[in-house]
Amino acid sequence: MMEKKLPLLVFILLLSAGPLLAQTYNEEAKEDLESLKPGTTNFLMRGYSHAGFEIIDGNSSFVSGTFAPIFLWKQGDRILFESEMEIEFEGDGVQFALEYANISYILNDYLVFRFGNFLTPFGAFNDRLHPAWINKMPNAPLGMGHDPVGPTSEFGAELRGGAPLGDAKINYSLYVSNGPILDVHNEDPEEPPTTSISGLNFNDNNNKKAIGGRFGFLPFNNSALEVGVSGQYTSGVGDRDTEFEDVAALNYAFDLSVVKNSISAIKGNIDLKAQWNFVDIDEFHIELPDGDEQTINQENDAYYVQLAYRPALSRNNFLSKLEFVGRYSGINLAEAGEHEEDEDIDDHSKSSFAKAKLFGVSSLLASPGEEEEVHAESDRTQWAFGINYWITWRSALKFSYQVTDNEESVSGFFIHYALGF
């Protein structure tokens, strides 16, 4: 009797074991999934890099890549930390730079509060377009790179955001910061002092803060057109308790962007960008070694306009990945200064005039992402033509030919590989 019931017993046991095993498996799978669930703190490293080969004025060189990691920490739905480093070869070594580091707190749907060191919302190039995989040329337009006309980064607090305005849209930024700093270097009494203005004012040199911002207007509902106006004013850029403390600075810029994709008439995309920066520093005087005074009066500007066309709708796969770019840029720097007693100037005293640099304009060769400075401290214009081959949406091979003019023309040929990650 028992022998007959045994198979039935085994069958019942097997039936009941199935759900038990399945339940165990489900619990294990659930635990595995739970372990994969993202927490409220998310970290992400993005950034960009580029490397290439350049021939400038007949001198050829491979240029090593910049490594620019961007670190992002998002804590919950409201807090974001962002920081960008720039690591590149310069001179005989490697240069490390912290481009920005700031904390954002999302106040509401239309407003973000940002604190720390951030890129100055002065025009659009510096704030949005400078990364190598975004910039359509191997280098920045004249006066828009690392030695620019105008501020590039701030130590301060900012309110920024965007909002719809009927069919149109606006974006805005308003900030208070330490502002630019005027450096007057007079280490050698036999040599005329040098002056420069920079944004590296991380320990404010006076109590006069800068106020600035940018207002962007996108009049059409497809966001194809954006016009922006930016400004920054500070009532003092010199060190506290010096004669330069009350030297005021007014900077302003205008920018324009037109982007329209998939235009059937031209079988592709159009991208038009333009920007015009102005810097106006109050007149100030510095003493020369011969006892005379030199007046420094800086009213500088820099500008660029760039048009890119990509035949993205072409049936030819190779052609659809090409992009043709043309750019015209220029920089106008004020004369080094005026002498109080002009009639007494001879060639020697002219050559001993103080060097004045607005936000620095000194590098001799194009560094990755910077403008080509073939003749420092003078007016220049530049034509640049390029062809980009987009390997992916964030990596491109860029070929560019540029001619920079001031007293003479200097040509440059660039092949760069840019990668965003």
Added chain:
Amino acid sequence: MKKSNIFKLILILVAVITTFIAFGCSTSKEATSGDDLGDLGSFEIEKSGAVLWGENCTRCHNAPDPTAFSDTQWETIGAHMRVRAGLTAEETEKIVKFLQQSN
């Protein structure tokens, strides 16, 4: 020709091209019913995440491939772009959702 005059000339050309492209390519978000829709009156077409992705990302760079990042990574990138590009909360949410659904 003076350098500044060349730039002014280019700027005028830019303004003309801009006006042509922007006017020629703008689309109406609001549709009016007219006779076709009877009593429905006017209505607003809400933009999808895909449309916002195409319109906003390309203002600065190529539109990103949705498969390039994971869902969690897109959330962080969305927050970053919201701050950087001046996007609204609604735009950011829609774009991120579109990217997460398409990766």
